[in-house]
Amino acid sequence: MTQRPVKADKVKTLADWVSRWPKATNIGFDPETREPTIYSDTKERTKVSSIPWKREADTLTVLSQPSRFSAQAVDAATRRFGKIQETRDQMRRTGEEQLRVAESAVLDAWRTYRAAPPAERGPLRREILTAEETLAELEAAQVPTGRVGIEYGNMTGAYVPPMPYARRGISMVAGASASE
Numbered sequence: 001m002t003q004r005p006v007k008a009d010k011v012k013t014l015a016d017w018v019s020r021w022p023k024a025t026n027i028g029f030d031p032e033t034r035e036p037t038i039y040s041d042t043k044e045r046t047k048v049s050s051i052p053w054k055r056e057a058d059t060l061t062v063l064s065q066p067s068r069f070s071a072q073a074v075d076a077a078t079r080r081f082g083k084i085q086e087t088r089d090q091m092r093r094t095g096e097e098q099l100r101v102a103e104s105a106v107l108d109a110w111r112t113y114r115a116a117p118p119a120e121r122g123p124l125r126r127e128i129l130t131a132e133e134t135l136a137e138l139e140a141a142q143v144p145t146g147r148v149g150i151e152y153g154n155m156t157g158a159y160v161p162p163m164p165y166a167r168r169g170i171s172m173v174a175g176a177s178a179s180e
Contacts, residue, residue: 005041008048017051057170076170095142102135 006024011017017036020027030037030050037050062069062077069077109131113124136154
């Protein structure tokens with residue numbers, strides 16, 4: 001593989017930088033900021049341009065250690081976490097009643113089955129299975145998007161982290177203008 005310098009105007013994005021990384025002699029990491037950097041093709045190796053890292057903080061880290069972060073970061077984290085909690089609470093309220101009705105249907109089907117004479121239990125068993133299947137489908141449908149669904153035999157559960165991982169980052173570059 002031949003190494004040769006790359007023209008700075010050809011490297012605009014991190015993807016451009018990465019694609020040229022193994023071949024170009026004048027790109028590297030800035031020793032202070034560790035940002036991907038394009039240097040001049042001279043012996044002095046002066047910095048021509050760099051690609052700033054997207055700087056983020058984890059929402060839960062900011063909220064658990066607010067004294068280590070700026071007031072703007074704490075405010076952005078609080079707003080973001082509040083929105084997630086609000087959405088989760090609304091989903092929980094909506095789904096609770098549906099689950100309660102489905103659970104009651106399962107219990108009623110079992111009561112009817114146990115109260116029936118043995119000769120009449122065949123069709124009633126089918127009603128139990130239908131009610132249990134409906135309950136399992138409702139539980140599975142209420143697993144929030146991006147969360148981990150877990151199967152326990154014929155039951156469904158979910159691990160619901162305090163906040164979805166994809167929504168935990170808050171921009172530290174934007175600072176006060178961070179909207180979430």
